[in-house]
Amino acid sequence: MRFDVLTLFPEMFSGYVGQSLLRRAIDSGLVEVHIHNIRDWSPDKKHKKVDDRPYGGGPGMVLRVDCVVPCVEAVQAMTDQPGHLVMLTPQGRRLTQTVVRQLAGYPRLLLLCGRYEGFDERIRLLLAPDEISIGDYVLSGGETAAMVIMDAVSRLVPGVVGDPEGPQWDSFSEQMPGLEFAQYTRPREYRGLTVPSVLLSGDHARIAQWRQENSVERTRMRRADLFTPSGPPPTDSPPERQPPEQPGQATP
Secondary structure, rough: OOEEEOOOOHHHHOHHHHHHHHHHHHHOOOOOEEEEHHHHOOOOOOOOEEEOOOOOOOOOOOEEEHHHHHHHHHHHHHOOOOOOEEEEEEEEEOOOOHHHHHHHHOOOOEEEEEEEOOHHHHHHHHHHOOOEOOOOOOOOOHHHHHHHHHHHHHHHOOOOOOOEEEEEEEHOOOOOOOOOOOOOOOOOOEEOEEEEHHHHHOOHHHHHHHHHHHHHHHHHHHHHHHOOOOOOOOOOOOOOOOOOOOOOOOOO
């Protein structure tokens, strides 16, 4: 998977791409990240100006079409395979795990980050991007939204997550259409709260049933918009990992 990020603030990504899961994915050759400064395509070679006041008046500044379109076209031409262009905008379709799976199906994504009052409308008309919003709120720019997409999509690239079964059982995944069930680890008891005994039973069928029921109940209580009594709750338990402890064992 190759990510090309088009931004006015490339320095924002230096720390992000150098950490944790994404860093390991890059080092292993599973993911590529290339950051491009939109200012490099500004017609204003002296001041690198990329925005201007909106026609018709109003507050703020608007990103210029004659900066963004040449930038996107040039970045697209950097490889033989054109990338899927994503414009980060609050007017786009909402990012869900279903959308993440769609994006993960592309070998290359171009993530176009907005700033100020947004994009000149002709950018959208000329480039026909996939417009995506990460939620119903407004950010200072598309950079943090681009990081969200990179993180979510990278997890679905084969080999990036250490346990390949893990992403299949995350909340909103195909196997887990609602919220994930509650998870526990050692110690067995802490400040009066104990691990449910069923999870220590070694009975895989009972554990699977408990996890399914817990997932459905958590979804009903916390995200009623996702809950349908006849909908597809988890039909199986994820692969059994080493339980926190076996009955009869002393807690370390």
